[in-house]
Amino acid sequence: MSLTLQFVPYNEIEGLSSIGRINKLLKIAKENKIVLLEGRLKKEEEAELIKTTMEEINDDFKGIELGVIYPGKEHGDLLKKLKAGFVELMLGDRVGLTIIGPASIVKEIKKDPNKIELLTTNPTKIGKKKKR
Amino acid sequence: MPKKAAEKKRTEMIGEDKKEVGFASFNILRKFIDKVIGSIFKKKKHIKLGLYGPPNGGKTTLANRICIDWLGEEMGSVSAIPHETREIQVKEQVNIKSGKKELSFNLVDTPGIATKIDYEDFVRKGIKKTDAKKRAREATKGVIDAIKWLDDMDAVLVVLDATKDPYTQVNITIIGNLVARNIPVLVVGNKIDLRKADLKGIEAAFPQYDVIGISAKLGKNIDKLYEALFVLVD
Numbered sequence: 001m002s003l004t005l006q007f008v009p010y011n012e013i014e015g016l017s018s019i020g021r022i023n024k025l026l027k028i029a030k031e032n033k034i035v036l037l038e039g040r041l042k043k044e045e046e047a048e049l050i051k052t053t054m055e056e057i058n059d060d061f062k063g064i065e066l067g068v069i070y071p072g073k074e075h076g077d078l079l080k081k082l083k084a085g086f087v088e089l090m091l092g093d094r095v096g097l098t099i100i101g102p103a104s105i106v107k108e109i110k111k112d113p114n115k116i117e118l119l120t121t122n123p124t125k126i127g128k129k130k131k132r
Numbered sequence: 133m134p135k136k137a138a139e140k141k142r143t144e145m146i147g148e149d150k151k152e153v154g155f156a157s158f159n160i161l162r163k164f165i166d167k168v169i170g171s172i173f174k175k176k177k178h179i180k181l182g183l184y185g186p187p188n189g190g191k192t193t194l195a196n197r198i199c200i201d202w203l204g205e206e207m208g209s210v211s212a213i214p215h216e217t218r219e220i221q222v223k224e225q226v227n228i229k230s231g232k233k234e235l236s237f238n239l240v241d242t243p244g245i246a247t248k249i250d251y252e253d254f255v256r257k258g259i260k261k262t263d264a265k266k267r268a269r270e271a272t273k274g275v276i277d278a279i280k281w282l283d284d285m286d287a288v289l290v291v292l293d294a295t296k297d298p299y300t301q302v303n304i305t306i307i308g309n310l311v312a313r314n315i316p317v318l319v320v321g322n323k324i325d326l327r328k329a330d331l332k333g334i335e336a337a338f339p340q341y342d343v344i345g346i347s348a349k350l351g352k353n354i355d356k357l358y359e360a361l362f363v364l365v366d
Binding site: 042044046047048050051053054055059062064065066067068103109110111 | 249297304308
């Protein structure tokens with residue numbers, strides 16, 4: 001089984017409305033691709049993404065797995081904090097990475113400060129499902 | 133988890149929540165007006181208290197515990213199979229007392245919020261296929277309703293299963309949305325009676341919130357939870 005990862009640069013969603021962003025990302029996930037979005041959605045958009053996902057669930061589409069990695073506050077010296085604050089001020093929601101995977105492929109997303117783990121569903125199980 | 137790693141995760145969580153303030157300004161204004169009017173008329177506190185969280189965290193068990201303690205009756209059915217609560221349930225006029233203080237609220241038990249629902253998971257738990265499909269349909273609607281109701285809450289208990297990993301995006305999204313709406317949050321780590329429970333893990337995941345560990349099933353620490361409720365809505 002092959003996995004397709006589709007990178008979505010932030011500037012591709014920047015000019016879209018919240019609904020437009022959600023529809024674009026969900027459309028890719030529904031094509032059985034894993035979305036790697038540069039940056040992150042707003043918290044309200046994340047909730048809206050879950051809501052829209054629920055509306056779309058059917059026998060073929062079981063939903064999504066969602067994971068957001070976002071650098072936290074710097075705890076170093078003042079200069080580091082200022083630097084981090086400036087980067088956030090300049091980049092806003094561009095900072096971080098959002099992963100959206102179709103539930104039929106991604107079983108779980110585990111986050112760790114240094115890595116992100118995508119646990120995929122058992123390929124043999126997927127094979128069996130397709131035969132039905 | 134290594135201390136350094138836990139610290140870094142913690143800082144990520146803080147970073148998640150510190151934005152999205154602008155949209156909440158209307159809510160702040162509304163709550164301020166409510167507070168001023170409330171103090172003028174010295175009205176008794178009466179709020180909508182929501183129970184939110186992922187499926188099988190123990191929201192309905194907690195709702196039942198509160199209702200039995202103060203109303204003498206249960207609120208809803210509980211099950212080991214996820215998504216047992218698929219409709220918003222409201223119990224009106226729950227009055228709780230602590231010393232001379234009194235608090236009256238409508239208790240709102242919500243369906244567990246999830247990003248995926250597969251009817252085959254229910255089939256594997258022994259539910260017939262047609263019933264499983266119906267359960268899945270109702271569960272998806274339940275999640276939608278739970279999210280829609282977020283705006284109506286005055287205070288929320290986020291009920292998490294203390295035996296599970298707290299660093300899930302659903303937990304972060306729920307809490308982030310409450311913060312963005314300026315709704316007071318108390319994080320409740322449920323099932324602390326179980327050996328695998330890790331309340332410290334929840335505290336490390338959400339250091340900027342009050343966390344209270346309870347066993348809704350056995351009633352452990354429930355008095356502490358009631359005391360915390362007064363602080364939450366004060």
